[in-house]
Amino acid sequence: MNNPYINEDNAAYCPIYENNNQPGPIDNAINNAAKDLPFIPQNFNTAGFVKGLILGGIAAYVLTNPKAQECVFKAIVKGGELINAGIEELKERFEDVKAELDSQK
Known part of the structure; x- marks a missing residue:
């Protein structure tokens, strides 16, 4: 699904991060593993969600x-x-x- 408000031709270029919009191999593996699950939407960033769960769990553990x-x-x-x-x-x-x-x- 493409966002109609983002024009990729005019996207900001940052030389430090060559692949700004390209997910890494771990992200690809997580997203590919979850793409066949029926309850996950097609455009959902599963890798970002999993990383957030892990970081949130660590933060909750340390705080409590x-x-x-x-x-x-x-x-x-x-x-x-x-x-x-x-x-x-x-x-x-x-x-x-x-x-x-x-x-x-």
Whole structure:
């Protein structure tokens, strides 16, 4: 089914995404598996629906499970610590280079 309000000749081109309107192999596999089911409409994006179900299920699990929340928060804290350690290392390198340049004067 084509949308009469979308003119594909004037569609925006984005060089980063060469295949803007082309579904990937996983999407094709999901859509092909579901196309013969009688209760799914012909133009229904089954792959998008399945991905939404999975992401929604994960979000619901994390939002309702205290242990999952704890794991997520621990990962966020550890990631923040790694970023802070990286920033401190960059500051040390900057100071080393600055000291080396000062000693050459």
